[in-house]
Every structure is written in C-alpha cells, then in structure tokens.
Amino acid sequence: xxxxxxxxxxxxxxxxxxxxxxxxxxxxxxxxxxxxxxxxxxxxxxxxxxxxxxxxxxxxxxxxxxxxxxxxxxxxxxxxxxxxxxxxxxxxxxxxxxxxxxxxxxxxxxxxxxxxxxxxxxxxxxxxxxxxxxxxxxxxxxxxxxxxxxxxxxxxxxxxxxxxxxxxxxxxxxxxxxxxxxxxxxxxxxxxxxxxxxxxxxxxxxxxxxxxxxxxxxxxxxxxxxxxxxxxxxxxxxxxxxxxxxxxxxxxxxxxxxxxxxxxxxxxxxxxxxxxxxxxxxxxxxxxxxxxxxxxxxxxxxxxxxxxxxxx
Amino acid sequence: xxxxxxxxxxxxxxxxxxxxxxxxxxxxxxxxxxxxxxxxxxxxxxxxxxxxxxxxxxxxxxxxxxxxxxxxxxxxxxxxxxxxxxxxxxxxxxxxxxxxxxxxxxxxxxxxxxxxxxxxxxxxxxxxxxxxxxxxxxxxxxxxxxxxxxxxxxxxxxxxxxxxxxxxxxxxxxxxxxxxxxxxxxxxxxxxxxxxxxxxxxxxxxxxxxxxxxxxxxxxxxxxxxxxxxxxxxxxxxxxxxxxxxxxxxxxxxxxxxxxxxxxxxxxxxxxxxxxxxxxxxxxxxxxxxxxxxxxxxxxxxxxxxx
Numbered sequence: 167x168x169x170x171x172x173x174x175x176x177x178x179x180x181x182x183x184x185x186x187x188x189x190x191x192x193x194x195x196x197x198x199x200x201x202x203x204x205x206x207x208x209x210x211x212x213x214x215x216x217x218x219x220x221x222x223x224x225x226x227x228x229x230x231x232x233x234x235x236x237x238x239x240x241x242x243x244x245x246x247x248x249x250x251x252x253x254x255x256x257x258x259x260x261x262x263x264x265x266x267x268x269x270x271x272x273x274x275x276x277x278x279x280x281x282x283x284x285x286x287x288x289x290x291x292x293x294x295x296x297x298x299x300x301x302x303x304x305x306x307x308x309x310x311x312x313x314x315x316x317x318x319x320x321x322x323x324x325x326x327x328x329x330x331x332x333x334x335x336x337x338x339x340x341x342x343x344x345x346x347x348x349x350x351x352x353x354x355x356x357x358x359x360x361x362x363x364x365x366x367x368x369x370x371x372x373x374x375x376x377x378x379x380x381x382x383x384x385x386x387x388x389x390x391x392x393x394x395x396x397x398x399x400x401x402x403x404x405x406x407x408x409x410x411x412x413x414x415x416x417x418x419x420x421x422x423x424x425x426x427x428x429x430x431x432x433x434x435x436x437x438x439x440x441x442x443x444x445x446x447x448x449x450x451x452x453x454x455x456x457x458x459x460x461x462x463x464x465x466x467x468x469x470x471x472x473x474x475x476x477x478x
Numbered sequence: 479x480x481x482x483x484x485x486x487x488x489x490x491x492x493x494x495x496x497x498x499x500x501x502x503x504x505x506x507x508x509x510x511x512x513x514x515x516x517x518x519x520x521x522x523x524x525x526x527x528x529x530x531x532x533x534x535x536x537x538x539x540x541x542x543x544x545x546x547x548x549x550x551x552x553x554x555x556x557x558x559x560x561x562x563x564x565x566x567x568x569x570x571x572x573x574x575x576x577x578x579x580x581x582x583x584x585x586x587x588x589x590x591x592x593x594x595x596x597x598x599x600x601x602x603x604x605x606x607x608x609x610x611x612x613x614x615x616x617x618x619x620x621x622x623x624x625x626x627x628x629x630x631x632x633x634x635x636x637x638x639x640x641x642x643x644x645x646x647x648x649x650x651x652x653x654x655x656x657x658x659x660x661x662x663x664x665x666x667x668x669x670x671x672x673x674x675x676x677x678x679x680x681x682x683x684x685x686x687x688x689x690x691x692x693x694x695x696x697x698x699x700x701x702x703x704x705x706x707x708x709x710x711x712x713x714x715x716x717x718x719x720x721x722x723x724x725x726x727x728x729x730x731x732x733x734x735x736x737x738x739x740x741x742x743x744x745x746x747x748x749x750x751x752x753x754x755x756x757x758x759x760x761x762x763x764x765x766x767x768x769x770x771x772x773x774x775x776x777x778x779x780x781x782x783x784x785x
Contacts, residue, residue, distance in 0.1 A: 222677055249683030261674040266696035275692070276682040326682065 168231070169334055169366050170196040170219060170252075175228035177211075177218045184438040188214040190390035191228070193464065196334065201360070201367040203381030203398060205374060205413065207434060211390040212370045213257075216336040219368070220254055221245060233333070250280040253327035257339040259319035263311040269297075269322050270307040276330050292329065299362060300325045300355055317348035321355065328359055337369045341376065353380060374417045378402055386410045389445040390437055396470020406467070407474050408453075409446045444475065452476060514776040521772020527765040535581040544572035546579040547730040555748040565750045568740055573751055576732035577758055583733045584714045584762060587648055591713035592706050595652040599659020600702060604690055606660065607667025618664065621657040629654045633716060637725040647726035651716045655709055662705050666698035700777045707770025711763030718759060734759050 177189040188211040196202045204212045218225050221237065230238045237248065256262040263272060273293045276282070283289040294304045300321040311319055320340060327335055337356070341349040353376070360367065371377050377384065378398065385395040386407065394407040405411045412430045432449045435441055441448055447457040456475050467477040515521060534541060543563070550570030558565050564573040606617040624632075633650040640646035670676065670693075679689050718735030720726040727733045734755050741752030 217677075220681060222680055246683040246685065249681060254678070254681045256674045256678065258674060262678050264675045264679070264693055264697070266699075267692075275679075275684065279683050323678070326678070330682070 167198045168195045169198045169233060170368070171231040172219060173229040173231070175215070175218060175230065176226045177214050177223065178226045181438070183436075186437050187390045187440060188437060189218060189225075190437075190440070192387075192390070192392050194385055194392055194395065196366050196368055197383070198333075199364065199366055200382040201369055201380055203377035203384045204368060204370045204387060205372060205377050205384065206387035207413075208372060209434065209437065210387045211437070212372075212387050213338050215387070216254065216338050216368060216370050220252055220336055222254070247280070250276075250282075250330045251332050252334040252336075253330065253332045254336040254338060255320070255323050255327050255340045258343050259316060259323050260311070260343075262323050263319055265311055267310075268307065269302075269309050269311075269314075272322060272326050273297075273307070273329050276326060280330055282330065296325045296329045299328075299359055301351070317344050317352065320344060320348075320352060324352070324356065324359070328363055328365070331363050332365055334366050334368070337367055339371050339373075340369075342371065342373065349376070356380070374414060386413065389434060389440055391445055391473065392464060392471075393446065393473045394470065395464075396468075400468075400470060404468075406470070406472050406477060408450045408476070412449075412451075444473075511776045515772050518772040518775060520768045521775075524765040524768030524772070527761060528769060531581055531585060531762060531765070534578050535585050538575075538578040538582055542572075542575035542578045544575045546571060546575040546732045548572075555744055555751075557748065557750065564754055565748060567737070567751050568744050571730075571732075573737075573754060576737060577734070577754060579732045580734045580737060580755070580758065581762075583644065583727060583731070584717070584759075586644070587651070587717040588710040588714045588762075588766070590648050591652045591655060591717075592710050594648070595654075595656035596659050596702065596706055596709070598652075599656035599661075600663045602656070603660040603663025604667060604694060607664040607671065608686075608690055608694065614664075617660065621660050624654070624657045630716070630719060633720055634723060634725060637720050642726065642728045644727055647717050647720055650720065650726075651713050654716070655713065658709065659702070659705060662701055663698060666701050667694055670694065670697050700774045703777060704770050704774045707766045707773065711766045714759065714762060 172192060172194050175189055175192045175194075176187070179186040179188055190211070192211075192215060194202075194204075194215070204215065206212050214223070217223050219230055221230070221240065225238060228238070229236060232248065232252065237245070240248065270293065273296065274289070277289055277292065283292060290304075293307060297303065297306060302318060302321055302325070306314070306318070306322070311322070314322065320343070324340065340356070341352050344352065356367070357380070359365065367380075369377060369380055381398040383396065384398040384401045386393050386401070386409065388409050394401060394405070394410045401410060402414070405414050416430060430449060435445065435448060441458070443456070443458040443460050444450070444453070444462050447453045450457065454475060460475070462473045462475050462478075464471045464473045465477065515525075543561075548571060550566065552570065553562075553566055554568055554570045556562055556566040556570070562572050562574070564577070566572055567576070602617050606614040633654050636650035636653060637646050640649060676689060676693055679693050684692070714734075717726065718733065718738065721733045721735030722739040724739075727736065729736060737755035738752055738759070741749075741755055745752055
C-alpha cells in the first residue's frame with residue numbers, strides 16, 4: 167500500500183545558464199510503514215525531490231499522491247491542514263530553528279495550528295513526552311536554539327516534525343551536519359520514533375552506510391533521475407545498475423591494504439544540459455551505442471526497477 | 479560526553495514534576511530583556527535621561543517657572559538669575575520655560591514621525607521582501623524615487639506647501655523617513671528568506687501571515703528598533719532644521735530648532751541661549767542612541783544569554 171507516490175514528477179529551475187532539471191521524470195513510491203532510502207551524489211536532486219513531494223516547492227509537472235489522494239494542485243487551507251500528516255527534517259538544524267523562538271514555541275505552533283490539544287496541561291504533557299522520546303528533557307522547553315548543541319537542535323527539529331504524529335516524514339540528510347557519535351544516537355532515536363508513532367520515512371542521504379543501516383527499500387538517483395529502486399538488502403547485495411555498482415564501490419573501505427580502484431571517472435554532467443540518452447552513459451563503463459541515443463525507462467527486472475538498457 | 483547521554487534508558491519520567499519544575503524556572507520574555515538591558519550602564523543612563531525628558535514634557539505647564547511666550551522687553555538677553563535660571567532670549571522670554579515646552583514638541587515629533595514612518599516603512603518592506611516580483615519592484619522603485627531628492631530640500635518643499643504648524647513638519651519628515659525603514663526591512667527579510675526555519679514553518683502548516691508576523695518580524699525587530707532609535711533623533715534634528723529655516727512650527731510656539739536659530743543670531747551678546755538649546759538637542763539624540771544600542775542587545779536572544 168503506497169503512502170506517497172509520484173508520477174513522472176518534474177521540477178525544473180530557471181537559472182541564467184538555462185533550465186536546471188533538478189528532478190526529471192521521477193516516479194517513486196513510499197510504502198506505508200517503511201523507510202525508503204534515497205541516495206545519490208550531491209546535486210542529483212534528492213533534496214529537491216523531498217521538498218517537492220511535500221509541496222514546499224511547486225512541481226513543474228507530474229503528479230503527487232498522498233494516501234491515494236492527488237495533492238499536486240492542493241493549495242491554501244487544504245494543503246495546510248494536510249501538513250499535519252507530513253513533515254520534513256532538514257540537514258542543517260542551526261538554520262531550521264527560528265532563533266527568536268524557544269523550544270516551547272517551536273513545539274507549540276504545530277500543536278496550535280492543527281488544534282491537537284484541548285488544554286495547556288495536555289499540551290505540556292505532549293511536549294514533554296515527545297522531548298523525552300527524543301532524549302531531551304522538559305527543561306529544554308525554555309531554551310532558545312543557540313543554547314542547544316547541534317545534536318540537541320536536530321532532536322528538537324525531529325520532535326517538532328513528530329509532535330503532530332505524522333504519517334510521513336522526509337529526513338533530508340538529518341545527520342550529515344552532526345558528528346559521528348551524535349549521528350548514531352539520532353538514528354536510534356529515529357528508529358524508536360518510527361516504532362512509537364508508526365511513521366514512514368523517506369531518508370535522503372549521500373552516506374551509503376547510513377542508508378544501508380536504516381532503509382527497508384532503496385532508491386538510487388543520478389542527475390535528477392531514479393536509476394534503480396528496490397529492496398535495500400537486494401540492492402546492497404547485488405547492485406544491478408552500473409551507477410549503483412560504481413557508487414557502492416566508491417564507499418571507502420576500512421582496510422588500508424585493499425586496492426582502491428576509481429570506479430567513477432569524469433564529472434557529473436550539468437543538469438542544465440543533461441546528455442541526450444541515458445544520463446549516466448558518458449561515465450558508464452558498460453555503455454552501448456543505444457545508451458547515448460535513448461533514455462532508458464524504469465523497468466521491472468530482478469524483483470526491482472532499473473533504468474538501464476542492459477536489463478531490457 | 480554530554481550529560482544527556484544517559485537519556486537512552488527508557489525510564490519512566492514523572493511528567494507532573496517536570497512541568498512543575500519548568501514553571502518555576504520560567505522567566506518571562508520582558509523580564510529577560512530587562513535583565514539584559516540593565517547590564518548596559520550607558521543604556522540605563524540614556525533611559526533615565528529620556529524618562530526625565532518625558533516627565534518634563536508632560537508636566538511642562540507645572541514645572542516651567544514662567545509662561546514660555548510672555549515677553550519682557552526690559553529684560554532681554556539676560557544672563558542667568560534666580561528668576562530666570564537660564565537667562566532670557568531676545569524678547570525677554572524665559573529660556574528654561576521655553577526649553578521645557580520645546581521638549582514637548584521635540585518628543586512629539588520624534589515619536590510620531592518614527593511610529594508613522596516606521597509603520598509604513600516596515601509594512602511595505604515586509605511586503606516587498608516576502609512577495610517579491612513586480613510588487614517588490616513597484617515598492618522599491620517608489621523608495622528610490624523618494625530617495626532621489628535631497629532629504630532636507632524635499633522636507634522643506636513639503637513643509638512649505640503643507641502650511642505652517644506641527645503636523646506638516648511630521649508629515650514632511652515622515653515622508654522622507656519611511657524609505658529608510660522600508661529598505662532596512664526588505665534587506666533583512668531577504669537575508670532570512672532562505673533560512674530553513676521559514677520553510678520549516680511552511681512545513682508545519684503556518685499560514686503566510688503568521689510566517690511574516692512570527693518568523694520574519696521578530697527576527698528583524700532588533701534592526702528595526704535600532705533604526706527607530708537612530709531615526710527619532712534624526713527626526714528631531716530634521717524638524718529643528720526645518721524650524722531653523724523658518725518653516726514648520728512658527729513663533730511664538732517654542733521649539734528647540736527655533737531657539738538655536740534665534741540664539742545664534744545673538745550669540746555675541748549672550749551665548750547661553752544657543753548653547754542650552756543646542757545641548758538639549760544633543761543630549762536627547764545621544765540618550766535615544768544609547769537606549770537603542772541597549773535595546774538591540776537586549777532583544778537579541780543570542781546575546782541575551784551572554785555575560
């Protein structure tokens with residue numbers, strides 16, 4: 167059962183150099199209760215995808231479904247009330263909190279907007295409860311963001327996103343601004359919250375190992391396109407798309423003696439002028455002549471979906 | 479190791495107690511601002527001066543030893559005496575009394591101008607910054623058009639065409655000044671527009687109006703407050719300049735600008751008039767600036783916590 171689904175979603179930005187095709191024809195789905203990992207290099211459009219799905223930026227074309235309902239053209243009041251069910255945690259917790267608002271205010275607003283509580287007492291209980299789930303204490307309610315550490319700020323961001331008990335949460339590299347010890351803690355908290363609130367995650371990251379640890383399914387993006395999507399374990403055990411293979415190979419191994427071959431050569435092409443055929447063809451070690459002509463569609467193969475001419 | 483490492487154990491937490499503790503620790507916003515403000519001695523001094531000025535302005539009819547417009551041609555340009563502690567002007571009017579009544583005009587102009595022009599400027603700046611597009615263009619080009627005139631000439635022309643009195647001065651100075659608020663506000667809005675907390679606010683379902691009022695406005699408020707406290711003395715000075723040039727408030731109503739003007743004419747006979755009225759302007763201007771500095775620091779939560 168799909169909680170979130172996109173159909174040929176496109177998001178283009180106009181820039182001075184031309185149209186940047188940040189998200190180009192992506193059809194992706196998040197199944198209820200799962201964690202979908204989305205990986206890809208910087209600039210491949212994964213953050214834009216997350217923001218577009220939540221309608222924080224308007225899609226250029228395509229459709230977005232939430233819980234079976236088309237929300238692509240939902241606007242104003244209707245969209246705002248739907249925000250109760252979906253939320254996002256951003257990469258940089260410093261910028262994601264209003265410096266003029268205390269933690270209390272940050273948790274208070276969503277609860278007030280969506281009429282989640284009847285009394286001040288109930289509200290406080292809820293806040294303290296969610297803070298405790300996130301490993302924070304009631305005393306943090308009266309703190310301003312600058313009085314918190316980076317990890318605490320991010321936990322407040324997650325608490326804010328979770329206090330409405332949403333069905334769907336986009337986690338946009340929620341740990342990349344934090345140091346490693348805090349990262350694992352946040353991941354554990356996210357896992358705990360998932361079980362407690364029965365929320366589905368879309369976990370966006372460029373950290374392959376992190377995604378491996380947390381995802382049920384995995385989507386791999388390259389230059390605004392989804393190139394492979396399927397069961398996380400399957401893909402990690404046996405990546406099929408040449409890009410996925412190369413991406414996994416480029417993860418540093420903790421063995422100094424192992425010979426490292428550079429799996430990817432060349433630069434990521436500019437999203438302003440993506441290659442005519444398969445976007446990965448210029449860097450692909452297995453590219454054929456058809457790859458440079460035709461853009462491969464996402465097709466079913468090996469129990470997953472792959473966009474590559476090799477698997478036709 | 480941070481001390482919250484132990485939180486991982488899923489221990490039962492006494493909510494009642496936590497909430498109780500919290501209520502004890504909570505200090506109100508205003509208290510915090512005041513605590514921080516208090517530490518700045520200069521700002522405190524400025525506030526004291528301003529309070530005194532306000533009291534003098536309000537109670538001028540009671541405090542003033544003489545009628546400020548009563549002339550005494552046998553006792554002109556007098557030096558200080560018991561009867562006239564700061565002497566008299568060229569028409570024999572008591573300088574101290576005129577200074578006190580002048581404070582009324584000065585404060586009234588300063589505050590009214592800043593409230594009116596600040597209100598207009600901040601509103602338009604917020605609209606321009608958050609809406610963008612052609613609305614932004616229209617507002618900012620209007621600002622440019624206003625700024626293209628030399629301010630004093632513009633004010634002079636306006637005050638002249640609007641006639642004499644207090645309100646033409648306020649309108650003239652206000653029309654010159656709103657552009658500064660608009661520019662500052664728009665600039666500040668643009669600088670925080672791309673901060674993620676704005677998008678986070680959208681993500682939790684805040685309406686556009688609320689985002690402007692709860693997220694943009696509090697973050698630009700410190701700059702606006704500082705701007706206002708710079709603009710109040712500027713408005714007082716501008717009004718004084720207009721009075722000095724002979725437009726706006728007309729004699730016999732006493733204004734500090736007019737006093738400096740007539741004092742400077744008779745400086746070689748009695749320098750006291752121009753000195754005290756000039757000093758009154760300087761002290762008021764400085765006091766506002768000190769208070770503004772203190773307020774900016776006190777309103778900023780990042781600085782508020784510091785030592």
